[in-house]
Amino acid sequence: MAIFSVYVVNKAGGLIYQLDSYAPRSEAEKTFSYPLDLLLKLHDERVLVAFGQRDGIRVGHAVLAINGIDVNGKLFAIGSQLSPEQGSSGIEMLETDTFKLHCFQTLTGIKFVVLADPRQAGIDSLLRKIYEIYSDYALKNPFYSLEMPIRCELFDQNLKLALEVAEKAGTFGPGS
Secondary structure, X not given: OXXXXXXXXXXXXXXXXXXXXXXXXXXXXXXXXXXXXXXEEEEOOEEEXXXXXXXXXXXXXEEOEEOOEEOOOOHHHHHHHHOOOOOOOOOXXXXXXXXXXXEEEOOOOOEEEEEEOOOOOOHHHHHHHHHHHHHHHHHXXXXXXXXXXXXXXXXXXXXXXXXXXXXXXXXXXXXX
């Protein structure tokens, strides 16, 4: 079991921290007209070519935009709009065959997003632990400004340690 990525998004929707534990593939950008003879799939918050080949685009390449509209980073807005409940706060969990996306939104609007293996247990506890690490090491750092990118060595170290514990144990106990 594995945790693929951790993202921290500020209340304005800007990415302020990203930790990836995998090597991303190279991306290619092309402009096509209709019809598109490619099969696309969502993988690790990116739209990838799953089947087909055309003009140098091959399986595994990422799709950056469709009709000039960026296809990445829209999950929260889409989740809020498609939800059948009025005033939905967005996506809490999105499950696919290859990963689960978990999101924890704080009362201050900061969002913690974890991409993990679908079989990984204890992600809700991990998200709260990440929030605790953010509070202890980023917010209490006198050189950190709210809503700005997180550049704190203690935050990095403790986050990586928490991810290792979560991957090995599968969950956090109440005393963690």
